[in-house]
Amino acid sequence: MPLTASVLSRQLEELNLLKHSLLPGEEFASLPPTEGPDHWATLLDSYSENAESLDLEEVARTLPPAHLRIQSNGIDIWFEVGLSEDYEGGCAPANAGYSVSVKGETLARREQEAWQAFVKEKMEEFQDSEYPIYELVSTHLLPRLHAEFDSQRNDDASSAPAMSGTDVSSGSSHIRYHALFTSHHLVSPNKRRSLQQWSASLSLTGFAKVGHPGVIYCEGEQAQVEEFVTNVKAMQWLALRMRIIEPLPEDLRESRNEDKEVKRRWSEFEKVGEVVEEMRRLRREKYIVEMGIGSVGINVGAPK
Structure with missing residues (x-):
């Protein structure tokens, strides 16, 4: 037929x-x-x-x-x-x-x-x-x-012999960065899946606030954060705004080294209050309060 x-x-x-x-x-x-x-x-x-x-x-x-x-x-x-x-x-x-x-x-x-x-x-x-x-x-x-x-890739990496004579922790690419986005909304299951997969593959820590408005925050090594940012920008969004992408302040880098449990973890929140609480726990509350989140509201910009 x-x-x-x-x-x-x-x-x-x-x-x-x-x-x-x-x-x-x-x-x-x-x-x-x-x-x-x-x-x-x-x-x-x-x-x-x-x-x-x-x-x-x-x-x-x-x-x-x-x-x-x-x-x-x-x-x-x-x-x-x-x-x-x-x-x-x-x-x-x-x-x-x-x-x-x-x-x-x-x-x-x-x-x-x-x-x-x-x-x-x-x-x-x-x-x-x-x-x-x-x-x-x-x-x-x-x-x-x-x-x-x-x-499989992680299993292969763990079984590979350790490299000698190379300091893999040195170099500018290992400077810790963080990035913050806001958008009109974040509801798409595909976008949420993408963020989770990218955070895992790039060894990033962070979270996404779903619903209206959308908030995305990540932290990791400079090259990985920049790749994550590029991937996010390549997707279709309504009123996506890049709020920050910069080196993590030195005092916050030290606190993150002490906090082993949250490394390589991605979370999702549904309420603005949860975002505020998470950023407060990370001692980064100022980044979202300065944008109006958690006070009088959030201005994500006019729809484009």
């Missing part, structure tokens, strides 16, 4: 949502047929730029079923997603019509079976979702992929 314009519209809507939810280093690609051009890749690019200009009736007549590949750079495991001609996400009565396979050039059979069991379990959780593929990939598959890769 060929695609219809209404079904194609639903598929493009979900795939476009998935494509734009990926983190830096994650890739979304259409797997083209054996011969001929990659129609889905072209179509998704056109949909992202100007969906209204597409003649979906005409496109649907000759378009093959979607076959997609989702992967992360440097990780030898990827996901292949296939859509049938009648897949409509949560709009379909039977809510079927898609498949997810876990692949990898060096993936052992037992690992692949464990992954496929995980996929099956999570597919059942999202069977009533409006966007099941998007939910499955962004909420479970990619986070688990990164978690397993980070765990």
